Amino acid sequence: MSVLKHKLKVALIQFAGGTPDKTANLKRAGTFVARAMKEQPGTELVVLPECFNSVYAVDQFRRNAEVIKDDSPSVRFLSDLAREHKITLVGGSIPELEPSTDCVFNTCLVFDSAGNIIARHRKMHLFDVDIPNGITFRESDTLTGGSETTTVGAPFGSFGVGICYDIRFPELAMISARRGAFAMVYPSAFNTITGPLHWHMLAKARSIDNEIYTILCSPARVPGSGYQAYGHSLVVDPQGTVIAEAGEGEEIVYAELDPDAIAKVRRGIPVTTQRRFDVYKDVSLDAK
Numbered sequence: 001m002s003v004l005k006h007k008l009k010v011a012l013i014q015f016a017g018g019t020p021d022k023t024a025n026l027k028r029a030g031t032f033v034a035r036a037m038k039e040q041p042g043t044e045l046v047v048l049p050e051c052f053n054s055v056y057a058v059d060q061f062r063r064n065a066e067v068i069k070d071d072s073p074s075v076r077f078l079s080d081l082a083r084e085h086k087i088t089l090v091g092g093s094i095p096e097l098e099p100s101t102d103c104v105f106n107t108c109l110v111f112d113s114a115g116n117i118i119a120r121h122r123k124m125h126l127f128d129v130d131i132p133n134g135i136t137f138r139e140s141d142t143l144t145g146g147s148e149t150t151t152v153g154a155p156f157g158s159f160g161v162g163i164c165y166d167i168r169f170p171e172l173a174m175i176s177a178r179r180g181a182f183a184m185v186y187p188s189a190f191n192t193i194t195g196p197l198h199w200h201m202l203a204k205a206r207s208i209d210n211e212i213y214t215i216l217c218s219p220a221r222v223p224g225s226g227y228q229a230y231g232h233s234l235v236v237d238p239q240g241t242v243i244a245e246a247g248e249g250e251e252i253v254y255a256e257l258d259p260d261a262i263a264k265v266r267r268g269i270p271v272t273t274q275r276r277f278d279v280y281k282d283v284s285l286d287a288k
């Protein structure tokens, strides 16, 4: 059962935040969110990109990491922003320092319209890839992966959260969808190698698998920067159709999600009730 309670206006803030100047990045995010609220009144859900407050680079995460507490700069900023605009805010991701273990995580905080943290998702699957003549990246050199899936209860319904590479692991989306999520939201930062290969296909796949909305929010591409973000923030509907999409530069993507669209797709192709959990209750068993 999907639990989108009413039509929902969303805004995806595709901006070039990931500079070395954290204060400037935060301020710029705030300017874009204010613009979104003016351009699309009634917006209830706003999404920021992965690592929107600092440089997305393996050797920069620890330097920029913050402990998650009320007076940490990015936490305070995001909380104020959510409260000021009375929105549910998926605060992209920020590098997080966990003081008890000294580990650094790539973490998405979700805030309610009163500025309270209602979810913390630590990127579970770290982006460790080595594509010949393409891209080599090893988040695990400096980051630790999270160990919990995240489904958030908001006033308009439940949605799941993953971060970027997490989208390649369909289990997260399925778990959230089985818990009643109407959407998966992924603050992301694909790049100019893997973006053209898989960005749209993965978003469509997660939607079609579960007959839910899929929302990907990317940083804007900055020519000449070390990591070339793909851009193309988008919303895919429960049928697998892209209903709103950005280009590569700074842009806000607006969309309206409709509970009837979920119901209609599920009536027509009822895979959500045709699963054979009697046969494949736990697919991980086969991997042992």
Ligand SMILES: NC(=O)CC(=O)C(=O)O
Binding pocket: 126, 127, 163, 164, 165, 166, 168, 189, 190, 191, 194, 195
């Ligand atoms: N940057 C990521 O975490 C993921 C990515 O770029 C990809 O999966 O491709």
